[in-house]
Amino acid sequence: MSNGRFIALACLVGIALVAGSMFVTNEYYVFAAYFVLQYVVLATAWNILGGYVGYVNFGTTAFLAIGLYSAAALNKWLDLPIPVLILIAGVLCGGVGLAMGYLTIRLRGVYFTIATLALSVVVQTFITNWDYVGGSRGIYIMRPSEVLVFGSYVAYLFFLMTVLAVAAVVTARVIERSTFGFGLAAIRDDEIAAAASGVPVLRLKLVAAAVSGALMGMAGAPLPFYLTYVEPTSSFSLAYTVNSVAMPLVGGTTSWLGPVIGAVLLGTMQQAMTVLISSSVNLLVVGVLLVIFVIAAPNGILGLIRSMGGKKPDPETNPLAAMLAAEKRSSQ
Amino acid sequence: MGQVAGLLLDSIVSGILVGGFYAAMAVGISIAFGMLGISNIAHPALILLGSFIVYVLNSKFGWDPILVGVLATVPFYFLGTLLYGAYEFAFERRGTQLIRGLAFFFGLLFITEVGLQLIFGVDYRLVEAPYIGPSYNFGPISLPVRMLIPFLASVLLLIGLQIFFTRTFTGRAIMAVAQDKFALQLMGASPVRVKRIAFGLSTATAAMAGAFLIILQPVEPSMGRDYIGRIFAICVLGGVGSLPGTFIAAVIVGVAESITATFYGPSWSPAIAFGFLLIALVVRPAGLFGRA
Numbered sequence: 290m291s292n293g294r295f296i297a298l299a300c301l302v303g304i305a306l307v308a309g310s311m312f313v314t315n316e317y318y319v320f321a322a323y324f325v326l327q328y329v330v331l332a333t334a335w336n337i338l339g340g341y342v343g344y345v346n347f348g349t350t351a352f353l354a355i356g357l358y359s360a361a362a363l364n365k366w367l368d369l370p371i372p373v374l375i376l377i378a379g380v381l382c383g384g385v386g387l388a389m390g391y392l393t394i395r396l397r398g399v400y401f402t403i404a405t406l407a408l409s410v411v412v413q414t415f416i417t418n419w420d421y422v423g424g425s426r427g428i429y430i431m432r433p434s435e436v437l438v439f440g441s442y443v444a445y446l447f448f449l450m451t452v453l454a455v456a457a458v459v460t461a462r463v464i465e466r467s468t469f470g471f472g473l474a475a476i477r478d479d480e481i482a483a484a485a486s487g488v489p490v491l492r493l494k495l496v497a498a499a500v501s502g503a504l505m506g507m508a509g510a511p512l513p514f515y516l517t518y519v520e521p522t523s524s525f526s527l528a529y530t531v532n533s534v535a536m537p538l539v540g541g542t543t544s545w546l547g548p549v550i551g552a553v554l555l556g557t558m559q560q561a562m563t564v565l566i567s568s569s570v571n572l573l574v575v576g577v578l579l580v581i582f583v584i585a586a587p588n589g590i591l592g593l594i595r596s597m598g599g600k601k602p603d604p605e606t607n608p609l610a611a612m613l614a615a616e617k618r619s620s621q
Numbered sequence: 622m623g624q625v626a627g628l629l630l631d632s633i634v635s636g637i638l639v640g641g642f643y644a645a646m647a648v649g650i651s652i653a654f655g656m657l658g659i660s661n662i663a664h665p666a667l668i669l670l671g672s673f674i675v676y677v678l679n680s681k682f683g684w685d686p687i688l689v690g691v692l693a694t695v696p697f698y699f700l701g702t703l704l705y706g707a708y709e710f711a712f713e714r715r716g717t718q719l720i721r722g723l724a725f726f727f728g729l730l731f732i733t734e735v736g737l738q739l740i741f742g743v744d745y746r747l748v749e750a751p752y753i754g755p756s757y758n759f760g761p762i763s764l765p766v767r768m769l770i771p772f773l774a775s776v777l778l779l780i781g782l783q784i785f786f787t788r789t790f791t792g793r794a795i796m797a798v799a800q801d802k803f804a805l806q807l808m809g810a811s812p813v814r815v816k817r818i819a820f821g822l823s824t825a826t827a828a829m830a831g832a833f834l835i836i837l838q839p840v841e842p843s844m845g846r847d848y849i850g851r852i853f854a855i856c857v858l859g860g861v862g863s864l865p866g867t868f869i870a871a872v873i874v875g876v877a878e879s880i881t882a883t884f885y886g887p888s889w890s891p892a893i894a895f896g897f898l899l900i901a902l903v904v905r906p907a908g909l910f911g912r913a
Binding site for chain 2 (some may be wrong): 343345400402415417527
C-alpha cells in the first residue's frame with residue numbers, strides 16, 4: 290500500500306471513529322475510547338524510538354506530564370485554544386527528547402534508559418515545586434467555552450485525540466517505509482555496521498528521539514481538559530510508562546500495527562477491568578503480561594501471527610522459534 | 622560558631638551517614654550493572670520487598686530489623702540466582718538483553734510495586750527497635766542512632782564484599798567475568814555459573830539495604846522508583862563496578878542532597894542525583910574511579 294492510500298485509509302478510520310462517537314449516548318464509552326486512543330499515540334510514539342531504533346525510553350510520564358502541565362499553565366496564563374496548546378507541547382517535548390538524546394544517547398543505550406527514568410523524578414520535583422500550577426495541591430482547569438461544531442466538550446476532546454492518533458500512526462508508518470526508517474532499522478540491527486555504511490547514526494537517533502518525545506507531549510496536552518483536575522502524584526503515575534512500554538512489546542515492535550494492536554487490546558482490557566475489578570489489579574495484569582511476552586513471545590502478537598501463518602521463523606528476529614522449528618524438522 | 626556554619630556542619634554529617642546507606646543500596650547495582658552488565662532496574666523494588674519482609678517479622682514477632690535483614694539475604698540470594706537463570710535463558714542466550722531485558726526488569730519492578738500495594742496498601746510502615754529513638758548531640762551536630770547503625774552496617778557490608786571480590790577465588794572469578802568472559806572460560810570456569818553467583822549476591826544486598834531503609838524512614842511500596850535515578854547516578858559517578866568508588870560517590874550524593882534539603886527545602890533534593898547523573902554521563906562516563 291502506498292503512503293497516500295494509507296493516509297486516506299487512516300483518515301477514513303478516524304472519521305468513522307468520530308462519527309460513531311456521535312451516536313453513543315453514554316458518555317462513559319467516549320471517555321473510555323479517549324483513553325484507548327491516548328495510548329495508541331503513546332505506544333506509537335514509544336515504538337518510534339524503542340521499536341524502530343532499539344532505545345528504551347522509561348520516561349513516558351515525564352514527556353506526558355510536560356505536555357500536560359505546559360497546556361495547563363498556558364491555558365491559565367493566555368487562554369489559548371487547545372490545538373495551539375497541543376502544538377506548543379509538541380515543540381517543547383520534542384526539544385526535551387532532543388536534549389535528552391544529545392546528552393545521553395551517544396553513550397551506551399542503557400544510559401539513555403536510566404536517564405529517562407530519572408527524568409520523570411526530576412520533572413515531578415519541578416512540577417511539585419511550581420506554585421503557578423498548584424504545586425502538590427494540584428490545579429483545576431476551566432474548560433474553555435467555545436466548542437466549535439461539537440455538541441459537548443468531551444466530543445471535541447475525542448475528536449482532537451482521534452486526529453492525534455491518526456497523525457501518530459501515519460507518522461510511524463511513513464517513517465517505517467522511508468530511507469529514514471531503513472536507517473533506524475540498520476542502527477537497531479548493528480549500530481557499528483550502520484555507521485560504517487554511512488548511516489548518520491547520531492542524527493537519525495536524535496530525530497527519532499525528538500519525534501517520539503513530541504508525540505508523547507502532544508498526547509498530554511488535552512489531558513488536563515479531559516480530567517479537569519490534575520495533581521503531580523496521579524499525573525506521574527507509573528501506569529503511563531508501563532503501558533507505553535508493554536503495548537508495543539505485546540503487539541510487536543517492528544511495525545506500526547504492533548503498538549496499535551497492543552494499545553487497543555491492553556487499553557480496552559484495562560478499561561473493562563477498572564470497572565469490574567480494581568485499577569491496582571489491572572496494572573498488575575499489565576506488568577505480568579509484559580514479562581510473559583518479553584520472555585515467551587519476543588516478537589509480540591504480530592510475531593505469533595506470522596509464525597502461525599506457517600512462515601519459517603526468521604533466525605535473526607526469533608532465534609528461539611527458529612531453533613525449535615529446526616529441532617522439530619530433524620526429529621521427524 | 623555561627624548558626625549557618627552549625628547548620629552546614631550538621632547537614633554534612635547527616636549527608637555522610639545517609640550516603641553510607643545509599644552505598645548499601647547502590648552496591649547491588651554496582652555488581653549487577655557494573656560487573657555483569659545486567660541493567661537490573663528492579664533492584665530498588667527488591668529493596669522495598671526486603672523492607673516489607675523486615676516490617677512483617679518485626680511487627681509480628683518483634684525481631685530486630687538488622688537481624689532480619691541479614692537472615693533475609695539467604696532467600697534473596699536464591700531469588701537472585703533464579704532471576705538470573707530466567708534472564709540468561711530468555712535474553713542473554715538470544716542476544717536480546719538490551720531492550721527486552723530492560724523491559725523484563727521494568728515489568729518485575731512494576732509487579733513487585735503493585736503486588737506490595739495490593740498486600741500492604743499505600744500507608745507508610747515503620748519498624749520498632751531500641752536504637753531508633755535516641756540520638757547523640759555534639760554541639761550543633763546531632764547523630765541519630767537510627768542513621769548511625771545503617772551507616773556502620775553499610776560500611777561493614779562494603780568492606781566484606783570488597784574482601785570477597787579481591788581475596789577469594791569466586792570473587793576474583795566474578796571480577797574476571799566482568800573483564801573477559803572468554804579468558805575465564807579458558808581457565809575452566811563457567812561464566813554463566815559465576816554470573817549466577819554474582820547476581821545472587823547482588824540481590825542479597827537488597828535485603829540488607831531494605832532493612833536499613835525501613836530503619837531510617839517509614840516506607841511505602843512506590844518509594845523504590847525515587848531511588849532508581851539516585852542509585853544509578855551513584856554507580857555511574859563512582860565508576861561502574863568499583864566498590865570504593867560507589868561508596869565515595871554515595872557519600873558525595875548524600876552530602877549534596879542533605880545540604881540542598883537544609884538550605885533550599887527537602888522537596889528539591891530528588892533533582893540533585895539527576896544533575897550528578899547527567900554531569901557524570903556528559904563529562905566522564907567512566908566515573909570517578911572507573912577504568913576509562
